[in-house]
Amino acid sequence: MxxxxxxxxxxxxxxxxxxxxxxxxxxxxxxxxxxxxxxxxxxxxxxxxxNLSEGKFVLLFLLHQLPDGLSPHELADRAGVTRATVTGLLDGLERDGFLARQQSKDDRRKVLVRLSPKGEDAARELFDTHTRWIASLFAGFDESDRQTLSTLIQRAWRNTDGGRKAVQTKAASEITQ
Amino acid sequence: MxxxxxxxxxxxxxxxxxxxxxxxxxxxxxxxxxxxxxxxxxxxxxxxxxNLSEGKFVLLFLLHQLPDGLSPHELADRAGVTRATVTGLLDGLERDGFLARQQSKDDRRKVLVRLSPKGEDAARELFDTHTRWIASLFAGFDESDRQTLSTLIQRAWRNTDGGRKAVQTKAASEITQ
DNA sequence: GACAGATAGTTAGGCGCCATATCATAAGAC
DNA sequence: GTCTTATGATATGGCGCCTAACTATCTGTC
Structure with a gap:
């Protein structure tokens, strides 16, 4: 094994x-x-x-229950990917009927993205099964197991470039305070 | 943080x-x-x-110190990617002068891939810095930390599809014995 | 010795992600 | 009011990975 x-x-x-x-x-x-x-x-x-990928799923659930929709820019920020990537993901999602793009009235550069009924259904249903599945990966872990694993992961993470930078930023902000 | x-x-x-x-x-x-x-x-x-990616680096170190070279097929098996992927990686590595492709004498379907001196140098040098860097991620972990983390990770891994399959395969082979 | 089936490598096309460049529009400075 | 700069979204091209289809070659069978 x-x-x-x-x-x-x-x-x-x-x-x-x-x-x-x-x-x-x-x-x-x-x-x-x-x-x-x-x-x-x-x-x-x-x-x-x-017909979904992880990136598409994230957009779907970000748009879920937002009747006013979001702009590609906001989606990129909240998903943590570039705007260019969002454009590609939206292309696929729109093609498959999960959502529609629409020109914004007040800012003609802007696009508003809104889920279709199909998209709304998919988001609602998949979100539950998805989170249940993720939780099941750590079935049998008690609070102490979780605490231990989390601590060890964070210790390693602080040795990565991203982790080091986060530690420095935190330290700097504490001095500034 | x-x-x-x-x-x-x-x-x-x-x-x-x-x-x-x-x-x-x-x-x-x-x-x-x-x-x-x-x-x-x-x-x-x-x-x-x-000018290397992780995939390319793997090929480089697989070929390291093998004067007879390897075929793309063997590289794919050892790297755990498809032959098509290897073709693409080799294209880049060959373009950048890390290696050369050469027709095999005894089997004319086959190609032999050999590192150039530049490739050999890169493999030798990068392998050391690379493994040192990886080890440094877990600097400060003692044997008990390592054991604990490894155990917890494996417990979660057994709940993934791949993990479940591996457990079944193992059980089946033990019965057969 | 011809022929089916396996095997080697590549090509073609797709996906998700990225960085960079481009174009339209908006907002602020003067 | 124009002109710069910031901010939208997208296009282009790259990478690594995939699957499926293709061509060339080898091998075993009859």
Whole structure:
């Protein structure tokens, strides 16, 4: 029952062959990545039958129950992707009838995106099954397990570039206060 | 110091708004994904200056110190990607002078891929810095931390589709024995 | 020795994501 | 009122990955 991916096994082999110190950290890193990749694959597999990807699903639920719609720009900000990416995702969603684009009245540069009834249905239904599925991944975890896992992940995260920057930003803002 | 991505924060908000039971598991899942994504980003940022991606780097180190080279098929198997993907990666690597393709003598369907001196240099040098960097992500983890994290990750992994299949396969093979 | 089926590599087309460049419109400075 | 600058959205082209289809070659069978 090997959790790691092929390429990572090969990398660990090579590191061991070179006697490159402790490969335990390598293995740990690849286990994290393997879990995330497995979750991504499952997510994609669950959404594909509906002609949706993870990115499209996010837009769908961001637009859910917003009769006034949102602009592509707002969608990009809230989804954390570029505006260009949103344009591509909207193209697909509009083609498949989940939503419609409409020119804004007050700002003629702007576009308003609104879900169609089909989109509203999909958002409502998929959101529930989706969150239930995600929660089920950690079935059997009690509060202590969750706390432990979360703490260890955050410790590693602080060693990434993004994590380091966040720590610095936080420190700077605390001094400023 | 928020570790989660924008879209996941929005998803958790919505789940809480709906009172959809425990959102703690959601948060945990997204933390795993955020760590993996941060690592991926760092990896890409470190390789980009050399005109390499993670996929290309894997091919490079698979070919390292193999004067007889490998075929695209073998590379695909060992890297865990499709042959078509390997073709694309090889195109880029060949264009950038890291390797050369050469017709095999004994099987004229086959192609042999060999690193150039530039490719050999890059593989040797990058492999070391790369593994050191990965190990540094878990700096400060002692054996007990590693064991704990690994166990928790594997427990979650067994709840993914891939994990379930692996468990079944293992059980079946044990019965057969 | 011809022929079916396996195998090797590539091509074509798609998806999701990105960065960069382009074009329309809006808002503020003077 | 014009002119710069900011802000919309999109187009273009790239990357890594996929599947499916194609061509060339090899292999085993009759």
């Amino acid at each position: 090997e959790i790691l991916e092929q390429k990572h096994l090969a990398l660990i082999d090579e590191a061991e062959r070179r006697g490159d110190g402790p490969t335990a950290n390598l293995r740990l890193c690849f286990e994290v990545i393997a879990l995330a990749a497995a979750i991504d694959r499952d997510c994609a597999a669950r959404l594909a039958p509906h | 928020e570790i989660l991505e924008q879209k996941h924060l929005a998803l958790i908000d919505e789940a809480e708004r709906r009172g959809d039971g425990p959102t703690a598991n959601l948060r945990l899942c997204f933390e795993v994904i955020a760590l993996a994504a941060a690592i991926d980003r760092d990896c890409a940022a470190r390789l980009a200056p050399h």
